[in-house]
Amino acid sequence: MTEFRRHRRLRASANLRRMVRETRWSVDDLVYPLFVQEGLQGREPVAAMPGVDHLGLDELRREVLEVSELGIPAILLFGVPLHKDECSSSAYAEEGIVQQAVRAAKQENPELVVITDVCLCQYNPAGHCGVVRGGRVVNDESLELLVKTAVSHAQAGADVVAPSDMMDGRVAAIRAGLDAAGLTDVAIMSYAVKYASAFYGPFREAAHSAPAFGDRKTYQMDPANAREALREAWSDVAEGADAVMVKPALAYLDITRSLRAELNVPLATYNVSGEYSMVKAAARQGWIHEQTVVDELLTSFKRAGADMVITYHAKDAVRWRREEFGQG
Ligand code: PBG
Numbered sequence: 357m358t359e360f361r362r363h364r365r366l367r368a369s370a371n372l373r374r375m376v377r378e379t380r381w382s383v384d385d386l387v388y389p390l391f392v393q394e395g396l397q398g399r400e401p402v403a404a405m406p407g408v409d410h411l412g413l414d415e416l417r418r419e420v421l422e423v424s425e426l427g428i429p430a431i432l433l434f435g436v437p438l439h440k441d442e443c444s445s446s447a448y449a450e451e452g453i454v455q456q457a458v459r460a461a462k463q464e465n466p467e468l469v470v471i472t473d474v475c476l477c478q479y480n481p482a483g484h485c486g487v488v489r490g491g492r493v494v495n496d497e498s499l500e501l502l503v504k505t506a507v508s509h510a511q512a513g514a515d516v517v518a519p520s521d522m523m524d525g526r527v528a529a530i531r532a533g534l535d536a537a538g539l540t541d542v543a544i545m546s547y548a549v550k551y552a553s554a555f556y557g558p559f560r561e562a563a564h565s566a567p568a569f570g571d572r573k574t575y576q577m578d579p580a581n582a583r584e585a586l587r588e589a590w591s592d593v594a595e596g597a598d599a600v601m602v603k604p605a606l607a608y609l610d611i612t613r614s615l616r617a618e619l620n621v622p623l624a625t626y627n628v629s630g631e632y633s634m635v636k637a638a639a640r641q642g643w644i645h646e647q648t649v650v651d652e653l654l655t656s657f658k659r660a661g662a663d664m665v666i667t668y669h670a671k672d673a674v675r676w677r678r679e680e681f682g683q684g
Contacts, residue, residue, distance in 0.1 A: 381654040388670040394453035404558035430469035444479035448504035458512040485521035503533035527595035548592040548600035552576035555630030616661025624664035
């Protein structure tokens with residue numbers, strides 16, 4: 357018989373497998389997204405995302421305490437405003453919902469890292485991430501409003517602003533705006549590589565941000581392009597991004613892997629709403645074991661090279677891990 361290798365030797369027991377395991381995720385890697393809704397008392401479920409709720413400010417405070425108790429280092433805040441207008445004015449209002457939420461979160465736990473999503477799509481009736489003129493999303497005019505939004509989040513106390521709009525030049529503009537306002541210590545985590553993905557479907561219900569016309573393909577990336585991801589990421593790093601993100605996570609592990617090899621800034625990946633809801637739906641049918649699938653997914657994001665994972669499963673994942681180690 358030809359000689360062969362016995363790879364199975366090192367898989368023979370749980371302890372051996374632990375010893376040779378190459379990749380681990382930890383609570384330190386996780387960021388938990390939250391949807392704060394203006395004018396809401398209490399919380400209301402997001403139908404397309406079981407386990408995710410719209411939060412009033414009171415419930416946001418409760419979530420902050422829960423996330424902190426679980427040891428999750430950061431939250432990512434999304435706002436659902438009462439009022440939308442052409443200038444997206446609630447995005448940068450001092451008493452805007454995100455600004456209020458940042459202050460409330462910091463009151464509950466000043467140590468918790470508060471990241472804010474900087475975008476206009478929830479705040480204007482067109483539901484686009486930038487300013488619309490004659491049926492087109494115009495780049496340079498959008499920058500001004502994005503800067504105002506980022507600066508107002510930072511003034512409210514955000515530690516990190518995360519522009520998700522995909523306008524060109526927004527990282528440079530936001531960095532300059534923050535610095536001019538004396539906010540030199542506020543970091544930028546850019547959604548540098550954000551694809552025009554159908555996996556955002558459930559989020560658009562959660563954030564009431566579906567585009568009223570057209571789609572986001574003139575600013576978000578074509579899912580077919582990998583080399584372009586490097587161009588996007590490099591320019592954001594050159595413009596001053598402190599960390600960059602790949603989004604979505606699951607169908608884009610190759611992109612995370614290639615960015616990890618090319619860049620030396622921290623890398624995040626966003627396990628988006630559709631990816632979450634697919635797991636939830638299949639688990640509810642009894643078709644997959646949710647806990648094991650989530651562990652496998654988190655491990656795969658780390659294996660691909662992500663430092664941080666933004667996931668709606670963060671709280672569950674930490675709880676399951678605690679149960680596993682008997683610390684529940
Ligand atoms: C806002 C934004 C979106 C997501 C994060 N920020 C939606 C979009 O671009 O359409 C998606 C998050 C998710 O699906 O979980 N631009």
